[in-house]
Amino acid sequence: xxxxxxxMLFTFGGAAVLSAADLPTVNVFDDQPEKKKATLSDFESExxxxxxxxxxxxxxxxxxxxxxxxxxxxxxxxxxxxxxxxLDMCEQCLDECDSVYAKNPNVWNLRASVQISRKQFDAAExxxxxxxxxxxxxxxxxxxxSLMFLGQGKYERCVEECDVLxxxxxxxxxxxxxxHTLTFRKLVCFVLMNRVDDARDLVKDxxxxxxxxxxxxxxxxxxxxxNDRKRALKEMTSANSIYRTDAYLPTYKQALEYSKFMEKISxxxxx
Numbered sequence: 001x002x003x004x005x006x007x008m009l010f011t012f013g014g015a016a017v018l019s020a021a022d023l024p025t026v027n028v029f030d031d032q033p034e035k036k037k038a039t040l041s042d043f044e045s046e047x048x049x050x051x052x053x054x055x056x057x058x059x060x061x062x063x064x065x066x067x068x069x070x071x072x073x074x075x076x077x078x079x080x081x082x083x084x085x086x087l088d089m090c091e092q093c094l095d096e097c098d099s100v101y102a103k104n105p106n107v108w109n110l111r112a113s114v115q116i117s118r119k120q121f122d123a124a125e126x127x128x129x130x131x132x133x134x135x136x137x138x139x140x141x142x143x144x145x146s147l148m149f150l151g152q153g154k155y156e157r158c159v160e161e162c163d164v165l166x167x168x169x170x171x172x173x174x175x176x177x178x179x180h181t182l183t184f185r186k187l188v189c190f191v192l193m194n195r196v197d198d199a200r201d202l203v204k205d206x207x208x209x210x211x212x213x214x215x216x217x218x219x220x221x222x223x224x225x226x227n228d229r230k231r232a233l234k235e236m237t238s239a240n241s242i243y244r245t246d247a248y249l250p251t252y253k254q255a256l257e258y259s260k261f262m263e264k265i266s267x268x269x270x271x
Contacts (some may be wrong), residue, residue, distance in 0.1 A: 015187060029082075054135075056104045063101065071100045087114050105131045109140045116144060119258065121151040140167070146185055151258040155189035162186045175247040180214040187218055188255050192264055196225055213239045217252045224265050 053061075060068060078093035082143030094107050108127045112271060115124035125148055130140040142165055149158035162182045169175045169182075183202055190199035203218045223232035243249050256262065 001166075023049050056101075059103065060101055067100050068232070071097055074100075075104075078107075082110060082113065082117075085117075087117060090114055105138060105141070109138070109144060112141070112144050112148075114263050116147055116151065116258075119151060121148045124148050137168075139168070146182065147254070147258060150185055150189065150255060151187070153192075155193050159186050159188050162189075177212070177246070178210045181248050181251040184214055184217055184252055187221065188259050188261060191221055191225060192259060192261070192268070194268060196222075213243045213246060213249050213252050215239075217256075221261075224262075225269050227269060 008052070060071060063071070074093045074096040078090045078097065081087075081090035083091060090110070097104065097107050108130045112124040112127035115121070115127065124144065128141050128145055128148065130144075131138050135141065142161060146158050146161035146165065149155070149161060161184050166179060166182050169179055187199045187202050190196070190202070199218075200222065203214060206212065206215045206218065208215055216235045219221060220232045220235035220239070223229070223235060239252070240249065
């Protein structure tokens with residue numbers, strides 16, 4: 001039984017989609033305050049009980065083996081298709097998953113990510129509300145919410161989501177890249193709300209020696225505020241060159257694209 005549950009959590013938890021970008025994987029069952037969710041190590045513990053298992057994992061584990069294999073194979077194929085930008089194929093694989101079992105919040109998160117990739121933010125919100133109803137502290141959904149609000153132009157809401165996530169991630173190891181991504185989303189929101197001083201304050205301690213795309217992308221944004229497009233391009237080019245293999249680099253481009261930053265910044269600061 002433990003081996004089966006290990007496999008289930010690896011497939012659905014440890015390889016969950018964080019947003020519409022290819023982010024490093026995160027175990028979405030860590031530190032759930034209302035009901036502690038099981039992690040892989042929990043299944044090796046003598047204190048482990050089935051009460052620790054999320055309901056959807058238990059439901060899937062009770063399916064006939066053929067159905068489980070079909071489900072897990074299609075979910076893995078959906079994640080692969082999403083990572084390659086094959087959104088229609090991803091949805092087809094998720095439809096196959098739902099034909100077997102339709103209550104997995106990871107499927108809803110992935111459907112939301114597909115809609116965010118298409119910039120169909122209102123459609124994404126429908127799926128994210130389903131996740132939040134059953135798992136209000138789900139990291140994947142909350143990351144998607146912050147990006148969705150940014151795309152919808154709901155900057156205050158985006159900042160609120162980012163603040164909650166940053167607080168949750170403050171003391172977690174190996175999360176600096178994700179924290180910087182969220183900080184940049186906040187920075188973009190502040191600039192688009194004409195709160196440039198607050199935006200600058202977010203990155204006052206970030207330097208080139210911090211070794212993060214955040215430094216160069218934030219400087220690029222501030223150059224655009226000053227209508228210095230040449231310097232903005234230089235900073236952005238530096239980031240894309242130095243951090244071309246950084247898994248989080250696409251999230252910086254994503255924040256600018258989904259917020260329509262280039263279009264809006266001209267209206268705000270070049271009058």
